[in-house]
Amino acid sequence: MKYTQNWIITQKNKNAGIEATSHDLCLRAGLIHQVSAGIYDFLPLGQRVLSKIEGMVREEMNNAGALEISVPIVQIADLWKESGRWDQYGSELLRFKNRENRDFCLSPTAEEMVTELVRTTLKSYKQLPVTLYQIGRKYRDEMRPKNGLLRAREFIMKDAYSFDLDENGLARSYSLMRDAYVKIFSRLGLKTLVASADTGPIGGKSSEEFLAPAAIGEDKFRPLGNGKALKTDDPTAETAIELGHVFKLGDRYSKSMNLNYYDIDNKQKTVLMGCYGIGITRALSAIIEQNHDKHGIIWPKATSPYDVLLLPTNTSYETNTISLDLYKTLKLQGIDVLLDDRTVAAGIKFHDADLIGIPLKIIVGNKATSEGKVDFEARADKKKTESSLTDVVQTYFDLSKGL
Numbered sequence: 071m072k073y074t075q076n077w078i079i080t081q082k083n084k085n086a087g088i089e090a091t092s093h094d095l096c097l098r099a100g101l102i103h104q105v106s107a108g109i110y111d112f113l114p115l116g117q118r119v120l121s122k123i124e125g126m127v128r129e130e131m132n133n134a135g136a137l138e139i140s141v142p143i144v145q146i147a148d149l150w151k152e153s154g155r156w157d158q159y160g161s162e163l164l165r166f167k168n169r170e171n172r173d174f175c176l177s178p179t180a181e182e183m184v185t186e187l188v189r190t191t192l193k194s195y196k197q198l199p200v201t202l203y204q205i206g207r208k209y210r211d212e213m214r215p216k217n218g219l220l221r222a223r224e225f226i227m228k229d230a231y232s233f234d235l236d237e238n239g240l241a242r243s244y245s246l247m248r249d250a251y252v253k254i255f256s257r258l259g260l261k262t263l264v265a266s267a268d269t270g271p272i273g274g275k276s277s278e279e280f281l282a283p284a285a286i287g288e289d290k291f292r293p294l295g296n297g298k299a300l301k302t303d304d305p306t307a308e309t310a311i312e313l314g315h316v317f318k319l320g321d322r323y324s325k326s327m328n329l330n331y332y333d334i335d336n337k338q339k340t341v342l343m344g345c346y347g348i349g350i351t352r353a354l355s356a357i358i359e360q361n362h363d364k365h366g367i368i369w370p371k372a373t374s375p376y377d378v379l380l381l382p383t384n385t386s387y388e389t390n391t392i393s394l395d396l397y398k399t400l401k402l403q404g405i406d407v408l409l410d411d412r413t414v415a416a417g418i419k420f421h422d423a424d425l426i427g428i429p430l431k432i433i434v435g436n437k438a439t440s441e442g443k444v445d446f447e448a449r450a451d452k453k454k455t456e457s458s459l460t461d462v463v464q465t466y467f468d469l470s471k472g473l
Contacts, residue, residue, distance in 0.1 A: 071376070072397075073410045077114050079103075080422050090286045092355035093218030095367050099426050101354075108215025108223030115426065116354070118375040120226065123350055124205050126257045126372065127228050134250040136201040136230055141183040143207055147173030149182035152327045159271055164211040176209040179272065181345060184231045185323045188341070192233075195331045198341065199239050201247070203230035205350065217286060219355040220311060226350040233324075233341050235331070240342045244318055247346040251280055251314050252297075254348065259370030260356060262313060263299035265291055272345065274319035280348075281310035284359040288312075311356045312349075319343040367427030368450050371473040376408040378466060379423055379431040383416040388439040396432065396444075396462055403463050424449070429473045432462065448473075 081098040088094045096102045101116030112120060128138065147165070150156035156163075156173075164176040177183070184202055192198070205228045212223050219225065232243035248264075255262045260282050267279040281289055281299055287309035291299040299310075323329070324341045333339055354373075361368045369375070378400065382393040393409060400407045408428065410419050423431050433445040444462060446455040446469055457465035 071408055073408060073412050076408070078422075078426070079113065080425055082421070088218075090217035090220060090355070090359070091362055092220065092286070092358035095358055095362060095425070096218055096355065099367055102219070108212055108221070110219065110222065110224075115375045119354055119369075119373055120350065122373050123258060123353055124226075124228075127205065127254055127348060127350065130250045130254045130257070131203050131228070131230065133253075134201070134246045136203045136247075136250075138204065139184075139187075139202050140204050140206060141177075141180050141187065143177045143209065145175050145177050145180075145183055147175060149186050149327070150175060153182050153185075153323050154326060155182070155271070162210045162212065164209055178208055178210040179227075179345075179347070180204070180229055181231065181272070181319070181323050181343075182327070185327050185329055185343070188231075188233050189327060189329045192329070192331060192341075195235060195333055198331065199232065199234045199243055201230055201232040201243055203228060203346075217355075219351040220286065221288075222351065225352065228348040228350055230346040232344040232346070233329075234343075235333070235339070235341070237342065240318060240320070240344055244316065244344050247344065248278070248316055251316065251346070251348065255280060255282075255313065257372055258353060258357060259361065259372055260313065260353065261360060263291065263293060263297055263310070265299040265301045267301060267315065269317060272315075272317055272319070273322040274317040274345075275322075277315060277317040279312050280314035280316075282313050282356040282360065283308060283310045284356060285309060286311070286359060311352065311359065313353055313356055314346070314348045316346045317344060319345055362427070365421075366425035369427045369429055371429050371470060374428050375426070376428050377406040377430070377470070378408075379426075379428040380407055380409045381416075381419050381423060381431050381433050382410070383419070383433060383435040385413050386439070389434055392438045392459065393434045396434065396459070399463060400466070405463075405466060430466065430469060432466075 079100040085094050100113050103111040208227045209224050215221050215223050234240045262280045262282050265279050267277050269277045289310045289312050290302050290307040293299050321340045329341045330338050358367050382389045397409045429449050431447050437443045442459045
């Protein structure tokens with residue numbers, strides 16, 4: 071993609087009054103645009119990152135045997151009344167009436183909807199176990215949305231729901247999802263710890279949270295070693311962002327909503343459930359919180375909007391010709407490249423390159439025309455590697471292995 075054909079809107083100066091680094095950098099790097107308090111548009115760069123995060127989450131869910139579905143964000147109140155959460159959930163549940171005066175809400179989570187789906191389609195115990203998941207938008211009417219995507223009113227979430235015949239089955243499903251989460255966060259380049267947690271408004275028997283240590287985090291913890299942590303209210307403890315939450319629900323929803331099955335002896339039993347959530351948009355912010363410097367974002371390779379940035383330092387005919395030839399060559403090798411073909415000063419290009427944070431850039435300067443050489447520069451440590459024009463593709467693949 072060429073920069074002039076993209077929609078990249080960067081800001082030079084930091085945003086006043088913004089506390090979270092990720093919030094500031096998302097705005098300044100042109101990933102998001104604020105529509106209202108806690109509600110954001112995703113611009114092309116941000117959407118590319120989201121798509122990569124969603125893709126990795128989807129792959130690991132599928133690898134764990136989960137099946138993707140989609141349920142409406144508009145939910146009928148009757149189901150929430152069945153579970154008891156219509157009155158319990160509180161003011162974060164955005165409620166409204168349609169023209170027929172029926173009560174509805176915007177989904178902050180989907181336990182009731184998915185329980186109803188399985189209740190009406192389950193015909194035999196032989197259909198179980200099953201785990202269903204979706205990736206989509208949710209809404210919580212936060213009283214004070216803050217820190218950009220970390221506490222937004224509208225957000226994107228992966229929520230999964232397992233349905234099992236007995237406690238052993240629930241334990242297996244829970245373990246599969248928990249292991250999948252470890253793989254997901256590793257692939258995203260996120261450092262996380264696992265801590266036992268309160269089940270909160272979701273309910274259930276027990277739960278664990280996946281915490282990403284970060285300066286702006288709202289959760290406090292003490293590290294225990296071996297990837298585990300203890301949540302605490304101690305104000306001197308380390309801080310973290312909650313990225314994922316896994317629950318053993320047991321019969322919390324299936325009992326109140328009459329989700330039952332008949333076993334091999336024709337005895338009626340209650341289906342046991344688990345639920346498993348990951349904040350997709352929150353993960354984007356957490357990646358930035360853990361990967362940035364004073365100049366901007368430092369994307370891990372897996373979630374960068376592009377693989378490499380091609381940066382010509384002048385607009386001469388010779389430099390433009392070399393840059394276009396490299397652009398075409400890299401694309402033919404399946405490398406996702408962004409060519410900064412703007413007619414602006416080199417300093418502006420370097421500033422925006424650091425702000426956007428693509429992990430590698432290729433600097434096409436005077437050496438390209440005089441010596442047939444370019445410089446690769448790593449975003450993380452600014453280390454430069456010289457390459458001949460004929461070796462650019464191989465140099466890229468060699469350097470990208472270490473990202």
